[in-house]
Amino acid sequence: MKIVEMVMPPMGESIMECTVLHLLAKAGDKVSIDDSILEVATDKVDTEVPCPFSGVLAEWLVKESEVVPIGSPVARIEVEDNVNAEAVQPNNPPANGQPDIKINNVPEAIDVEATAALLEKDYEEALSKKAEPVLEYAANSPESNIFYSPLVLSIARQEHISPTELATIPGTGAENRVTKNDIFSFLDNRNKQVEPALPVATSLNGSNEIIEMDRMRKMISQRMIESRRISAHVTSFIETDMTPVVQWREHTKAEYRKKTGDSITFTPILIEAVVKAIKDYPMINISVDGDKIIKKKDINIGMAVALPDGNLIVPVIHRADQYDLPGLARKVNDLAKRARENKLKADDLAGGTYTVSNIGAFANLMGTPIIVQPQVAIMAFGAIKKKPAVIETPQGDLLGIRSLMFISHSYDHRVVDGSLGGLFLKRVNDYLENFDTHRTIL
Structure with missing residues (x-):
């Protein structure tokens, strides 16, 4: 028996990360190919992720509510020695969103070392670039040299989060970057801090029920407001x-x-x-x-x-x-x-x-x-x-x-x-x- 790693597969066009909603199997459980073993959420859909191997789930490498980049390891699975892990692991997704399959023993006409060096150079350049301003007046603020994704910037603009506030939000993503979940948590906490300042009699009189928006409702709300702002x-x-x-x-x-x-x-x-x-x-x-x-x-x-x-x-x-x-x-x-x-x-x-x-x-x-x-x-x-x-x-x-x-x-x-x-x-x-x-x- 040997241990192989299962990675987060491609989730579709432009999806770079996802949030783990539920782990559907426990360490020690037997799993089969195409068994759904975890449920994840992206900006577009909640979906179940199938297992690419048959064997025993040895260890989870992620936790529920964790934001996980596409292609990163999520679990270790104990499989038979004759299982070829590379033959079933997804590579970079092509344009149609379907994973490519690696085929062993086929020579690749690619200079791997040169390609790796170029990728590393592009990555370093991306990290060193100045982020676009969160708000129009923040282009020259000292906080603007921090990298933020376009989605995070969009939410920040819509919610009127100042550059100073944005810089204080701790990031849980790769390289400690701020994710959409981090910014939503910040907004939730900010709203909770404001609520006690309101007189209790004017907000809660025993006849009303306060219902927290779920993640999808927040997403729909954000997109509808944005569409009205963009389109005439x-x-x-x-x-x-x-x-x-x-x-x-x-x-x-x-x-x-x-x-x-x-x-x-x-x-x-x-x-x-x-x-x-x-x-x-x-x-x-x-x-x-x-x-x-x-x-x-x-x-x-x-x-x-x-x-x-x-x-x-x-x-x-x-x-x-x-x-x-x-x-x-x-x-x-x-x-x-x-x-x-x-x-x-x-x-x-x-x-x-x-x-x-x-x-x-x-x-x-x-x-x-x-x-x-x-x-x-x-x-x-x-x-x-x-x-x-x-x-x-x-x-x-x-x-x-x-x-x-x-x-x-x-x-x-x-x-x-x-x-x-x-x-x-x-x-x-x-x-x-x-x-x-x-x-x-x-």
């Missing part, structure tokens, strides 16, 4: 005749459930219409970087999902234009199910270029959702209601009962003018009103 939100509305879609779904859903064991909801139909409209108006599928507009080639649709605890999460259908309607239905059901079971991976939440929210699921008629940064638009679909409506025919106008739905389109007026925002909304409307009721999904 404008919202347009349209009322869409969903009668053809409703009639087709009523005719199809029983057979679909019988053959697939799953439901066909309105969401994949709505997403299909949005994808078609993005192809017609690709300048909706953009993001903003300073004074530059980045036009995205891939159409990655985020879909807002309400979680059982009341929080919200937005998994992404990557390259949604490559799915037909049956494929979209399967993808929507899969992501929604895994979101509610807390089984999403970090990559499931990364790379969205446009987001939709089906607020009609809560019987809401319309809404004005907040844009998911760095996207520039978001669409909300309201409840479908039967209403009397005028029906235009070659023989004249008739009064009939139609299934109508409000659609709202919120967009960033910095880069999306009213004409583009309105035309895009109208095109989604047209694809839904002209839905082919003779199409099949099985």
Whole structure:
């Protein structure tokens, strides 16, 4: 038997560290390949980490609530002598977020010593660089030579933490750097110190309950406020005749459930219409970087999902234009199910270029959702209601009962003018009103 180290695997695009939430196994427990042995949290998702070996968990190298860099050792596992640890340990993550696998006995055309020297030089230069100022007026402060991550700087700006205060926060990250958890702990303690100064009668009178925000709610709050600050939100509305879609779904859903064991909801139909409209108006599928507009080639649709605890999460259908309607239905059901079971991976939440929210699921008629940064638009679909409506025919106008739905389109007026925002909304409307009721999904 021999001891091998398990390292923290890649968690998705741009994720450099994660927080250990729970250790799911104890020292001395038998473990198998792909057994979930710890649960971690990143800025994007909580997820379970599988074990890459079969053997006995000899020792944990991390503790709960500890912030752990990607690629660092987290546990020692006792395995059979013939197990090749290097063959299953993840290397640096490629662009798609999936770990590479080292293959032994294959010569690498790389000068290892030269590469190591370059990496060490880059690392030393990064440590010696002056950090960007926490606040605009702090660029020349004596504290500004300390390195802080962009996330920490963003939180500091939003919470109005002065450079002097930031410099006093003890860091628990690598090289004693301040992590997001350190800054959240500082804010919690600062708030607790302020609260006693308030008269007890005005804050607690026995009739109110104080509920601490959980980590995800704090994250959502931070991102929503930041989005309102960044983007110039404008919202347009349209009322869409969903009668053809409703009639087709009523005719199809029983057979679909019988053959697939799953439901066909309105969401994949709505997403299909949005994808078609993005192809017609690709300048909706953009993001903003300073004074530059980045036009995205891939159409990655985020879909807002309400979680059982009341929080919200937005998994992404990557390259949604490559799915037909049956494929979209399967993808929507899969992501929604895994979101509610807390089984999403970090990559499931990364790379969205446009987001939709089906607020009609809560019987809401319309809404004005907040844009998911760095996207520039978001669409909300309201409840479908039967209403009397005028029906235009070659023989004249008739009064009939139609299934109508409000659609709202919120967009960033910095880069999306009213004409583009309105035309895009109208095109989604047209694809839904002209839905082919003779199409099949099985």
